[in-house]
Every structure is written in structure tokens, then in C-alpha cells.
Amino acid sequence: MPFPELAGNDAYALLDVRPTATGEEIRRAHRDLIKENHPDRFTDPERQAEAAARTRLLNAARQVLITRRIEYDASRPAPPPPWWRRPRGQGGPRKNGRIALFSVLGWGALALLVTLLLRPSNEPVTVPASMIGSWGGTVTHLHAPMSFGRFRTYQESWSAELTLRRDGGRVSYLDGSCSGTAAPLALSGGTLVLKAEVTRESEECDLGDARLRPRDDGDLSVEFRGRNGMPPAEGVLRRR
Incomplete structure (x- = not known):
């Protein structure tokens, strides 16, 4: 090797x-x-x-x-040639006959299924009833930024507040230095993805989309994936 x-x-x-x-x-x-x-x-x-x-x-x-x-x-091994260039008997559908027909029909059905599954829904994403209300708590970065020089106001832990309605709400984090609107983007498996649009144009405020998950104790787990060099962060929000 x-x-x-x-x-x-x-x-x-x-x-x-x-x-x-x-x-x-x-x-x-x-x-x-x-x-x-x-x-x-x-x-x-x-x-x-x-x-x-x-x-x-x-x-x-x-x-x-x-x-x-x-x-x-x-x-590095070369990739195998496409099936239409392989000699007979080395895989791929025959040029004539039922196998080629069934192969084409099968791939067509699969393509149709994928298209239907990936087609965007007309139904707007809404906030689940269990998450509607006011929340607050402490969020902590999982590690320091790759470069401290770019982030003059970097904090390891900071407070976050969130007020949600059915169609979105307001968000405030980094101890209130970043605030704006929060719009629901996706809801899957109980996890709600929010897009935050903050009024302050600063790299420190650009933490990426927020992901909210309900906890067994009634609180919310929040996770920011991090973006533009800011590290990911996570914490717990409690109902106010």
C-alpha cells in the first residue's frame, strides 16, 4: 500500500x-x-x-x-469504463433485449421517485406549538476560533434569548450585542432549524443557522454550527 x-x-x-x-x-x-x-x-x-x-x-x-x-x-486505480464501453459479459445492460428495456424503465422510475421526493413543498415551515413562547439561557462555544485576531469581542460563553411565534420570531445572543429576526427553515425529526437575520453586520454575529431540539425536561437544546471561522456553540434554553 x-x-x-x-x-x-x-x-x-x-x-x-x-x-x-x-x-x-x-x-x-x-x-x-x-x-x-x-x-x-x-x-x-x-x-x-x-x-x-x-x-x-x-x-x-x-x-x-x-x-x-x-x-x-x-x-490511484482508474475508474471502470462506462457500461456501454465494456465488452459483452463484463456487466451493463445488453444493447438489445428485455434486460436493457427493464434497466431503462427501472432507472426512469427511480428518477421520477427522486424528483417527487426532492420537489419543494408548498407548505410553509412553522414553529411547533411546544416551542412557541419566550426562551433564554447560556450558550458555550465548543472550542476557540481558529484565529483570535479576527474576533475582537470573542466570548467563550454568552446569554441567548429567543421569542418564537408560529411563523418565526426574534432572537438575541452574545449578551444582546446581536439581535434580529428568526425564520423557520426546516423541521425534521423534532429538530427545528432557524435562520437568524441580525441587524449588526459583524463576523461575531454570523454563527450560522440555529438548531432547536426539545429535551425530556421541557427545555430546548440549541446548537449553532458556526460559520466564517466562528466555532460551533451549544447550550440549553429554558422557558421564560
């Missing part, structure tokens, strides 16, 4: 980039995936160990593609 640090994985697949990706695209994908899989985001030891293993593979993939890409591409 010429690249044992990849543990048999494809470097491009690990970083979810195309083989034609530029160096900047590879670096950007690596940064985004490292933020999502950083071990400090998890408190459970087993999940921390899994995140650490993923991080090692991501770092190995970046190092290979940035410093040894020509050598890696030369040793």
Missing part, C-alpha cells in the same frame, strides 16, 4: 472533492470538515475517539493531495 496513512481510503472521497479540484478547493474542504469533526465538539469518549480517527484521515488526505498529488494520482 503506497499511502498507508490513508488506511485504504480514497483521498478525494475523504475530502468529498473531485479529482479535478484545485488546491484551494482541497484546503477549503479540509477546513470545513475539520470543523465538523473536531473531537472537542463531542463529550462522549467513544464519539471523541471516532472524531479523532476521522480527523487523522482528513489531515492525511490533505497532506497527500497537497504535497504528493502527482504520485498519488499515478498510483
Whole structure:
């Protein structure tokens, strides 16, 4: 195995980039995936160990593609040819006969099903009745920003307040320094995704979409995924 640090994985697949990706695209994908899989985001030891293993593979993939890409591409297995170029007997539908017809019909039905499932619904997303009201609590960043210099007012923990109606509401966080409207974007499995539009144009306020989940004790878990270099944050909001 010429690249044992990849543990048999494809470097491009690990970083979810195309083989034609530029160096900047590879670096950007690596940064985004490292933020999502950083071990400090998890408190459970087993999940921390899994995140650490993923991080090692991501770092190995970046190092290979940035410093040894020509050598890696030369040793990477070529993808199989499309079925219409394969010799008879090596897979793919026959050019004539029922197998080709059934294959075309099957793929057509699958494409239709995917189209129907992905077609946007006309029904607007609304806030569940159990989340309507006023909430407040403390939110904590899971780790420090990659660069302190860009964030002059960075705080490790801060207060957040949220007032929700059926069609949206108001949000205030970073101890009131960032405030604006909150619009529901999606609702899946009990998790509500809110898009915050704050009036203050500041990188510190750009924390990404907020995800709310009901807890067994009646409180709400809130999670900000982080964006533009700001780390992810999470906390608990209690009804006011």
C-alpha cells in the first residue's frame, strides 16, 4: 500500500472533492470538515475517539493531495469504463433485449421517485406549538476560533434569548450585542432549524443557522454550527 496513512481510503472521497479540484478547493474542504469533526465538539469518549480517527484521515488526505498529488494520482486505480464501453459479459445492460428495456424503465422510475421526493413543498415551515413562547439561557462555544485576531469581542460563553411565534420570531445572543429576526427553515425529526437575520453586520454575529431540539425536561437544546471561522456553540434554553 503506497499511502498507508490513508488506511485504504480514497483521498478525494475523504475530502468529498473531485479529482479535478484545485488546491484551494482541497484546503477549503479540509477546513470545513475539520470543523465538523473536531473531537472537542463531542463529550462522549467513544464519539471523541471516532472524531479523532476521522480527523487523522482528513489531515492525511490533505497532506497527500497537497504535497504528493502527482504520485498519488499515478498510483490511484482508474475508474471502470462506462457500461456501454465494456465488452459483452463484463456487466451493463445488453444493447438489445428485455434486460436493457427493464434497466431503462427501472432507472426512469427511480428518477421520477427522486424528483417527487426532492420537489419543494408548498407548505410553509412553522414553529411547533411546544416551542412557541419566550426562551433564554447560556450558550458555550465548543472550542476557540481558529484565529483570535479576527474576533475582537470573542466570548467563550454568552446569554441567548429567543421569542418564537408560529411563523418565526426574534432572537438575541452574545449578551444582546446581536439581535434580529428568526425564520423557520426546516423541521425534521423534532429538530427545528432557524435562520437568524441580525441587524449588526459583524463576523461575531454570523454563527450560522440555529438548531432547536426539545429535551425530556421541557427545555430546548440549541446548537449553532458556526460559520466564517466562528466555532460551533451549544447550550440549553429554558422557558421564560
